[in-house]
Amino acid sequence: MTPTVALSGVFWGPARQPDILHDLSFAVAQGEVLAICGANGAGKSSLLRLLYRHQAPRKGTVQLMGRDLWQMKAPEAARVVAAVLQEQPTDFALTARQIVGLGRLPHRKGFGPGQTDTAMVEASLRRMDLTAFADRAFGTLSGGERQRVMVARAxxxxxxxxxxxxxTNHLDIRHQLELLALLRGLGLTVITTLHDLTLAAEFADRVMILHQGRIIADAPPDQALSEAIIAQAFNVAAHVDRSGPAPRFSFQLHGH
Incomplete structure (x- = not known):
């Protein structure tokens, strides 16, 4: 099986500056859920930007479904990869339905939305439990509702x-768990950064840990989220309690 996403020997850094990401190679299979964890500045957002064709690698290749991402036109790439980012639309006057409708742009044939587009938008709104909010202006929604609109658009x-x-940043605990369960149930390949290690452990098939732009672990959660790796990645003393159904993490500054 061709992996859905494959990086090979990827380096990246901002123009005329040193590399931030160093020699990243990994592949993600169809339907696999990968959580990317690491301290602030480890390179997590930079890595995501390579995946949704926002920035090209300095060296190495990023492949989608076996094809070089940069040999694809932008709309074609957008039919394969959808991104849900921290930045949200600034046009707060658009309704939730209109914003979700923007997700159909890569598929548009001719002028305006067709029946398929309308049906997909309605299905996405339903799936994210947004039907009741569909005609409300985005600006009137709570942070959690807005986040669900952005996932529906994707x-x-x-x-x-x-x-x-x-x-999960703007979501309360219940909506965090609902969103992650929903993403798991889609059957899509899901690649997400998560700062909450407990959520990563419960929800991901695989956890990749970045440290200073390098992959220091890429394994099932119970292997990747070991005390030694957490200590290296976050510069803290870590204790993992594996006595319950899900691991519990506690942290201390070294020497305290």
Missing amino acids: LAQEPQVIVLDEP
């Missing part, structure tokens, strides 16, 4: 891969 794109940057 689903309306009908992607194979959904890339999310800290998707």
